[in-house]
Amino acid sequence: MATQKSVLNESRQIARAVNLIEMGARLQVLESETELSYERLLRLYKEVAGKSPSKGQLPFSTDWFLTWQPNIHSSLFHNIYTWLAKSSELEGIDAITKAYQLYTEQVGACGLEPQLSITRAWRLVRFMENKMLAMTPCSKCGGHFVTEPYENARHFVCGLCEPPARAGKGGGAGGIQLQ
Numbered sequence: 718m719a720t721q722k723s724v725l726n727e728s729r730q731i732a733r734a735v736n737l738i739e740m741g742a743r744l745q746v747l748e749s750e751t752e753l754s755y756e757r758l759l760r761l762y763k764e765v766a767g768k769s770p771s772k773g774q775l776p777f778s779t780d781w782f783l784t785w786q787p788n789i790h791s792s793l794f795h796n797i798y799t800w801l802a803k804s805s806e807l808e809g810i811d812a813i814t815k816a817y818q819l820y821t822e823q824v825g826a827c828g829l830e831p832q833l834s835i836t837r838a839w840r841l842v843r844f845m846e847n848k849m850l851a852m853t854p855c856s857k858c859g860g861h862f863v864t865e866p867y868e869n870a871r872h873f874v875c876g877l878c879e880p881p882a883r884a885g886k887g888g889g890a891g892g893i894q895l896q
């Protein structure tokens with residue numbers, strides 16, 4: 718019985734890893750989110766991606782999520798993630814991958830390229846859990862956006878309501894709405 722259970726668990730771990738690799742996740746995400754060994758993951762990665770995983774550090778800074786366009790994409794993703802985590806049985810990495818899939822679909826429907834990678838989406842959720850970033854409602858449109866942890870909600874105006882001057886007419890948000 719125990720063996721059957723562990724085989725089932727292992728196949729679930731592999732399916733999860735393959736899914737993440739196909740979404741373009743970095744090896745560090747796989748190491749953190751599955752129980753498979755590093756060697757195992759490395760082999761899986763090469764097999765599925767057809768190349769070796771890229772080396773180097775993960776992005777550790779919260780800055781990227783606060784710059785204009787990435788902020789809109791990150792906010793869209795995190796709204797979907799929060800909704801999924803509340804309204805479905807999905808947990809942890811499974812909620813992240815599902816939310817990421819929905820995010821790319823929604824962005825695609827607006828005729829845009831996803832700016833948020835699955836690795837960054839995963840980082841974003843960690844940053845939120847560690848309270849290094851927060852979600853704050855915009856005082857104009859009411860949409861929830863990724864902000865610094867102690868953003869003043871009374872004065873906060875989002876990047877859709879007030880795009881930076883360089884964004885030009887029509888902005889670059891291309892029909893993304895967060896209400």
Ligand SMILES: [Zn+2]
Pocket residue numbers: 855856857858859860874875876877878879
């Ligand atoms: Zn707004």
